Amino acid sequence: MLAGLCAATALTLAPQAVAAQDSTDAAAAAEQPLTIEPQVRTRDMTGTFGGQRVSYRATIAETVLKADDGKPEAVIVTTSYVKQPRDTARPVFFLFNGGPGSGSVWLQMGAFGPKRVAIPSDARDDGAPPYPLLDNPDSLLDVADLVFIDPPGTGFSYLTEGTDPKKYYGLEPDAEAVAKVIRLWLNNNGRWNSPKYLGGESYGTTRSAMVARELEGATYNDVGLNGLILISTILDFAGREPTPGNEMAYVVTLPNMAAAAYYHGKVQAPSVEAIVEEARQFAIGPFATALLKGQDLPDAERASVRAELSRLTGLSEQYLDNADLRVTDQRFYKELLRDRGLTIGRLDSRYTGQDYDNAGEYPDDDPSFYGIDAGYTAAINSWARDTLGFETDREYQSIGREPGRNWQWTLNQGRGAYLNVAPFIGQAMRQNSGLRTFVAQGYYDFATPFFGAEYSLNRTGIPQDRVEFHYYDAGHMMYVRDEDRAKLSSDIRAFIRSGR
Incomplete structure (x- = not known):
């Protein structure tokens, strides 16, 4: 009888003990820091760029940015193209697009990557797939190694669950994150003493000014830049608001x-x-x-x-x-x-x-x-997934909405200040006598008008002898026109070579 009672009691308590153990295990698991193993995929390839045959290594990789307590907060995807064998004397060109929720697909698959998507050059829509991927002789790989950066919330890059968007979505936090990625890339690739160029399109030009501020005049003060390449420039936002x-x-x-x-x-x-x-x-x-x-x-x-x-x-x-x-x-x-x-x-x-x-x-x-977005989105997914072997169930955000919805557009500049980041370019150029600025503008671009770019960059404090403007017979993405893609490539190639 006693043995039966003990057995009954044991059977009654067993589920409670198991539940308690499960709870303890769950709590212990919750205390374990989230770990993310960065994905890195490489392919060795060859191509002809600027008339030169180049062997290069294509690498698509995740960079994990962490909080002070070690918790992963953001996963940033970069796609780099580095000439082989590695030459540390070669310039490195870091590029990103705008939005601020835009992935780097536009510059990568339209202008400077080793492959480009074929869309009509004469202002017609891109129609239906398939969209051919072509060799891109206008890529700049003959004069510089290329690193395309997708900031948080763009491309395949993302914030981890629980990360406060305010820590990454805004003028200053976004620039700080991109600057961290650049510094880590320089560390990991042994390129600290290589010439460095920073380039962006549209809001990417705003980001260029902010990142230059981070690298040369704010958080780090330790990354010297040789050139800023601004494509379809927006720096002074008051000029774009018909209030x-x-x-x-x-x-x-x-x-x-x-x-x-x-x-x-x-x-x-x-x-x-x-x-x-x-x-x-x-x-x-x-x-x-x-x-x-x-x-x-x-x-x-x-x-x-x-x-x-x-x-x-x-x-x-x-x-x-x-x-x-x-x-x-x-x-x-x-x-x-x-x-x-x-x-x-x-x-x-x-x-x-x-x-x-x-x-x-x-x-x-x-x-x-x-008229062009379907072709570009198809191209980047095909290239990254099928050719470079990147594996993810995430959708590529060519124009991601999440950053825009959460973006902090203000700087700590005092009451009533309007947004103008051009002075940061002037400060960087005054403090770095070797820093030059290249500006590319399309005549038919209403998103970032060329006269607005001229107005913002001829203000006091910006050394005019180191700013050069180039104009194209197309719009915001002037490289969709074949003649202007070749001209843009030639102009930037000359700009980089003249800085050596």
Whole structure:
């Protein structure tokens, strides 16, 4: 009887003991730090770039960034192309795109990687797959090793579960993370004494200014740069915001309107360069003066400005009068070719699209983006997964929404300050006499207007003798046009070689 009772008691307690043990095991597991084994995949390849046959090693790798307590917070994916055998005297070119949620697919598969996706060069949409991957003779591998960086929340890079987005999604934390990745890459590849170039497109130019600040003048102060390569530049954000009362937004976009009107046959000029120069001079002179006079603008002056504005933009004087001489870029996309039932692109105003109807004030979408995005996304997934062997169940974020939703756009610059990171470039150049800046702008780019880039980089404190501008007969991603991809590659190749 006693033995039976003891057995019954043991059977009753056993599940409780097991549950207690499970709880203890779970607690112990929870106390164990998360570990992530970085994935690294390499392939040895050859190609002809800039007319030279180059053997190179392609490496797609994860870099894990950790908190002070050792907990992994972010996994950053880089894709590097390094000439073999390794030559530490060769320049290293670090590149990223913009967004701020954009992966490096655009520069990698469109401009400078060893392979590129074939899409139409003449401002037509990319159609349906398959999209051929071609050898890219315009890659810069003949003059520099290339490292494409996908910041957190872009490409295959991600934040680990529980990581506060504020620690990575913002002007300063993003720059700090990218700077850490660059320093780790230099450590791991023995390239601290190699010439170093930093390049970005669109918001990537903003990131370039911020990362240069991190590397040369803030957190580290230990990574000297040889050059900044800014493609489709946005540094002074006030120039892009048509908030009522901010007249500079209309001034910096006027030359773009003239270029687009010229391209689509709405204005006559000897060349796009000629009409652009006329628009520059008018924008910074009579037009800016008229806008700043506000409601004190005399009728005769208003009529003179309106007539010249119509001549340069192809818009009717009546429409310009209705808009009080202040036409936003969104309205322009819809109005310029309304008589043809077409809209024009934001990223590249050479592209045209058809809206649901022709009565609206703004376009339904940007034909210069939906005209190319499918081809690029297919290309990067095929290249990274099938050719380089990267394994992941994550989707490649060509334009990730998560960073944008959480982005911190302010700097600790005091009450009422607006966002302008151009002074950081000036500071880096003043403190590093060997640092030069290359600026590439497309005439048909409304996202980051070329006149806005000129305005932001000719401000006080930026050494003008070490800043050079280059212009292209396309838009935001000028490399989608075959002639301009070759020209951009040649221009940057010359820039890098001249720094040796």
